[in-house]
Amino acid sequence: MAKALLNYISFLCRCVAISFKGSTRFYAWMTFLTVLTLIGLNAYCKQLVHGLHMTGMTDQVSWGAYIANFTYLVGMAAAAVMLVIPVYLYKNKELEDVVIIGELFAIAAIIMALLFVVVDLGRPDRFWHLIPFIGKFNWPISMLSWDVVVLNIYLLLNMHVCGYLLYMRYLRRKPTKAFYLPFVFISIIWAVSIHTVTAFLFAGLGGRPFWNTAILGPRFIASAFVSGPAFIVLSLQFIRRFSDYKIADQALFTLRKLMQVAMLISFFLFLNEFFVELYTDSLHVASMQYLFFGLHGHNALVPWIWTAIAFNFTALILFVLPASRSIKWLNLACILSVVGIWIEKGMGLIIPGFIPTPLGEIVEYTPSWNEILICVGIWAFGFLIYTILLKTSIPVLLGKLHIKHKEAKK
Amino acid sequence: MSEENKENNDNPLNTGPISRRDFLKRGAVLTSGITAMVAALSPLKQLEDTFDMEEFVQKHYKELTPKEMEGVLKRIAKKVEKKYGTTPNVQDIKPQEGVEFSYALNLSRCIGCRRCVHACVDENNQSRSPEVQYIRVLKMPQGTMDMEKGDHHYNVKKVPEEGHFYMPVQCHQCEKPPCVKVCPVEATWQEPDGITVIDYDWCIGCRYCEAACPYWARRFNFSEPSIPKEKINPNMNYLSNRPRSKGVMEKCHFCLQRTREGKLPACLEVCPTGSRTFGNILDPESEISYILKNKRVFVLKEEAGTLPRFFYYFDK
Incomplete structure (x- = not known):
């Protein structure tokens, strides 16, 4: 027992040691991310001192860039399941090697979402009120309490599966199925649930017709199943470029097939909503009108949403055409959908819900500089975590980092 | 860099002793890292005096024993005294048995003078800068109930204006309040007398309730509330008009520090036209019961299904 513990501690220490070792380029990248993280932290400290009026939010638009990024990132985290399902359900060989990389990304994305x-x-400072049994947790009534539960469990599930598989590889032991397979299957359902619950957070509000639609959950899932794999496709190419880890093109193309379908469904659902709202043309259409065409001369989001539509549509065409069987075009489609969906599922979803207010007032929202710095800081921190996770896992996956023989024998 | 050093860097398996040069390099990285971290955290120095341990560990309102509540009220009084220089009377008045409050507003009479808005601010110790208001008066063109056509910021010398009616909106104290449902920490709930209250010491400031309210009745303290010392209303209550801190929600609570003691809400008392009627719906002899029985009352956004306790009617 004591020996096992010592081995584990030594594993963790070596992981820490590795994350501080690397080329100049690695140091530059980490320094860059650290600086951005600290700038974000500094901006957050200012917000702590002066309050949320440091942001662009108001009583009229009471959620902004933070909740927009949160929503988007929950989707990104859920999308790791797009690698897990093919590997564990359909025994897909191409993705088997990279499934852990997807799960590691889910960990980073969930941490960002929670931040x-x-x-x-x-x-x-009253965060502890949210802790079940210690605070006063309004579960199961509040959708936000559900979200806190499912997100944290999803984080633990992914940490367990990745941690266990990597550690077994480090020990050069065959992983025991009973210790990870059940969790993998739970995590598949869980991934869908985190994004569904996040959609329910908005869809359950009767006073906000823009969100109060049953199609919101499916739309969240469909779009996340494009943006998530798209991001993973891009990061896999970075990994094979900057490490010895071999990733076959075939893995990327398998993901392409998944994105094809998801983007088609996503666009179809979008058109459904667009039609129903605009054709009915009831008073409830105001928010959507504001988003797409502007309302009474207010049109801050109009250029953004049409950019998003253009990006997503171009990405859809690229995914469907044989052109994206070449990496270059596939990458373009991925970048377009990562950005397009970020606009659509972020600001394009959160802000119009508040405009006009339930009393018909129109107040527009622009994030403040301090707010933007905090967002950038959290993204940088997420990338920092993801880089460290990859930096320590890849040597393990490659078999370069493993238990020393004397430790194993002892 | 010597060959040996290079290997030291590239080989992740090497955790052996490090060279002097490497040691210095890592030391420099670590030191600059810590310095940068301290610099980033420096704004927090301004927070030093504001943290209150007693408030931090305080239990939820419903879990406080009467004795603990006594201590909490004393602590609040002391804080108010220190900040505003007045000795307040901070109470925790409980709802009365057999009372359920309702409000009715006669739209034919309201002239849109906004005296209710300001009387409310004076009574309930809202922040003056930025000013937090619980009541929003909409100037509506006659012939429509579409609130998008309402003017929220009319600024004229003389009211009422021809061709318009005025519609004050405040918390509707719904029987099925969506704000209570969504709160993740039960910091807001409905009291037996129908008033939805907020425990300002429990609210985490997520603003989910603000998004959920179909009447835009809730307000958030985006910055530290500021109230001129001479403007403080010393007659305070835990669940209603005691001063709030930054980062928490607040809203209309039917002036429960007054109404639970048999007085009328400040907005009603100040109204020059007598548009407002407030009372106990469970008392069949009350004026509010008469209005609900005899006038053709309606509620805003009935389709939201929230069953408001705030009714409107036209009298002419």
């Missing part, structure tokens, strides 16, 4: 919730709180 975006924390920075949005007016009283983060």
Whole structure:
């Protein structure tokens, strides 16, 4: 027992040691991310001192860039399941090697998502009120309490599966199926649930017709299943470029097939909503009108949403055409959908829900500089975590980092 | 860099002793890292005096024993005294048995003078800068109930204006309040007398309730509330008009520090036209019961299914 513990501690220490070792380029990248993280932290400290009026939010538009990024990142995290399903359900060989990389990304994305919730709180010092049994947790009535539960469990599930498989590889032991397979299957359902619950967070509000639609959940899932794999396709190419880890093109093309379908469904669902709202043309259409065409001369989001539509549509065409069987075009489609969906599922979803207010007032929202710095800081921190996770896992996956023989024999 | 050193860097398996040069390099990285971290955290120095341990560990309102509540009220009084120089009377008045409050507003009479808005601010110790208001008066063109056509910021010398009616909106104290449902920490709930209250010491400031409210009745303290010392209303209550801190929600609570003691809400008392009627719906003899029985009352956004306790009617 004591020996096992010592081995584990030594594993962790070596992981830490590795994350500080690397080429000049690696150091430059990490320094860059650290600087951005610290700038974000500094901006957050200012927000703590002066309050959320440091942001662009108002009583009229009471959620902004933080919740927008949170929503988007929950989707990104859920999308790791797009690698897990083919590998564990359909025994897909191409993705088997990279499934852990997807799960590691889910860990980073969930941490970012949770941080975006924390920075949005007016009283983060009262965070403990949210802890079940210690605080006063309004579960199962509040959708936000559900979200806190499912996100944290999803984080633990992914940490367990990745941690266990990597550690077994480090020990050069064959992983025991009973210790990870059940969790993998739970995580598949869980991935869908985190994004569904996040959609319910908005869809359950009767006073906000823009969100109050049953199609919101499916739309969240469909779009996340494009943006998530798209991001993973891009990061896999970075990994094979900057490490010895071999990733076959075939893995990327398998993901392409998945994105094809998801983007088609996503666009179809979008058109459904677009039609129903605009054709009915009831008073409830105001928010959508504001988003797409502007309302009474207010049109801050119009250029953004049409950019998003153009990006997503171009990405859809590229995914469907044989052109994206070449890496170059596939990458373009991926970049377009990562950005397009970020606009659409972020600001394009959150802000119009508040405009006009339930009393018909129109107040527009622009994030403040301090707010933008905090967002950038959290993204940088997420990338920092993802880089460290990859930096330590890849040597393990490659078999370069493993238990020393004397430790194993002892 | 010597060959040996290079290997040291590239080989992840090497955790052996490090060279002097490497040691210095890592030391420099670590030191600059820590310095940068301290610099980033420096704004927090301004927070030093504001943290209150007693408030931090305080239990939820419903879990406080009467004795603990006594201590909490004393602590609040002391804080108010220190900040505003007045000795307040901070109470925790409980709802009365057999009372359920309702409000009715006669739209034919309201002239849109906004005296209710300001009386409310004076009574309930809202922040003056930025000014937090619980009541929003909409100037509506006659012939429509579409609130998008309402003017929220009319600024004229003389009201009422021809061709318009005025519609004050405040918390509707719904029987099925969506704000209570969504709160992740039960910091807001409905009291037996129908008033939805907020425990300002429990709210985490997520603003989910603000998004959920179909009447835009809730307000958030985006910055530290500021109230001129001479403007403080010393007659305070835990669940209603005691001063709030930054980062928490607040809203209309039917002036429960007054109404639970048999007085009328500040907005009603100040109204020069007598548009407002407030009372106990469970008392069949009350004026509010008469209005609900005899006038053709309606509620805003009935389709939201929230069953408001705030009714409107036209009298002419």
